[in-house]
Amino acid sequence: MTHTSKTQSPAAEDTPLKITLIYALIGGLWIIFSDRWAAALVTNPVALTEIQTYKGWFYIMATALLLYLLIKRDMTALQENEERFRATFEQAAVGIAHVGLEGQWLRVNQKLCDIVGYSREELAQLTFQKITYPDDLEADLEQTQRLLAGEIETYSMEKRYIRRDSSIVWVNLTTSLVREPAGEPKYFIGVVQDISQRKQLEEQYHHSQKMEAIGRLAGGVAHDFNNLLTVINGYSELSLNRLSEADPLQKPIREIQKAGERAARLTSQLLAFSRQQILQPKILDLNEVIAETSLMLKRLIGEDIELVTFTRANLGRVKADPGQIEQVIMNLAVNARDAMPQGGKLTIDLANVELDEEFARRRMEIPPGSYVRLAISDTGVGMDKETQKRIFEPFFTTKGLGKGTGLGLATVYGIVSQSGGSILVYSEPGWGTTFKIYLPWAKEISETVPTSHVPKIYPSPGTETILLVEDESGVRDLVRDTLKEEGYVVLVAGNSAEALRLCHQHPDPIHLLLTDVVMPGLSGPQLAQALLPLRPHLRTLYMSGYTDEAIVQHGVLEAGVAFLHKPFTPQTLTHKVREVLEAPAYTNP
16 A cells, blocks of 8 residues: 555545636636627617526526536536445455544445454444554554654555454554645554464474474484494393393392383384384275274273264275374373373374365375364363464473373374374363374275284394494494304494405305494495495394484385394394295395
């Protein structure tokens, strides 16, 4: 909206002057020429008087008609302009308002009423200051003062209004000042555009970027800790195996082992949040998953909480890791239980939903399409908006000290994301919380992913030669000691260059490459490819503290890839080594 210094257009101001001048000109010409013509044509004074009388009446009627036509024309034009203005004002796609110098709403269109949630009558009793979000008021008032002082002609700003229902709406406000012809301020004109959706998308984008950054950090931390825990847990197990049951060192070492196992569970949750876990996806019917976990859920939440489940016929199938989905349900049930210390109701509801483009635009992380919606609701204490913004962050918790790790919901977030889905939260303080999980329909109509099998119990001793490549010295020493105790010949390398040198120098067969995935120089998969021409029958077992895109795609191991996840125990290591060595028709990837 541009600045104006007058309340009327120049054409509107000139209309009375034009009518007056036309009237004076026509009247003067009529008097001069009609009197001369009458005197020249009529010599009888009586007749001349009558003619002049009729002439006067004719002049009055003619000028009256002329004035009528002129005024009607201008009134019609004015009315048309007024109708066009009113139509533009009322039908505008943005809110428009005339605001008094004290902030009172003088005139508003329907769009503005829709934006702020008030009727025209209600706004007439308010000022813009009353419905402006307190944090934004000072900046708005500062700009209006600059308008009044003539420093600027218009200004634009993003601000928040408090709607009638107490919700917040973000708007882009453009304001200018209308002045009297003499220059005195008359009223403000404001153009208001609702930008709430844009702000929501920006907030979601920043949140997703933040979660991505935290996820990378969590994955890196988990990777480092998994190396440490491999050493701690591994040597704890080796030490216990070497000690007699009566040895006084048994108890403290077992405590070390228990602490290491608890720490391993924490790093597993961190990896789940950072979407770096190994998945075993299957085609699932969530009706069956809910039915199978209901009894466990009832025991978990206690007798003072009622469990209500709604399954659906013809529910779409999803592709996900069943163990991970069960963990999602359990974690959300625990969260709901803790939010209802006095008891309440936990509701699990399944449904097929079709998410359209509009929903996808409002929720950046969800593409449009067919989904199975898993909704888990409680009647607990609920959460405010600020808490909702942080609930999926690792180690964020509203529980008391020692009552939670802060990883339960972070784990849920990571599992759902890694499964190709999205999770949304709806909550109000005092009104409970609902988590809605959207998992895309599976494209496959039958099970295509092999189910996991229980590892065979292989005889521990071995005589094969193993090339061990690990850049972490503690892990390297543990694996070397464990394998040597089992009878293997172990060639040890701290990086890929050493491994290549050993492979060239060793004259005898090498049966297995046991390598870390992420290392300085060549990565584990790159090293395996480099060794393939030299040792075409060499088998490979990868080990790592987190998944890597070199061997894992979207959390699923590539076909034919053997993987040992850190932290592992000596027993797990020896079993996995035998499994790979004795696997039939093995091909080095």
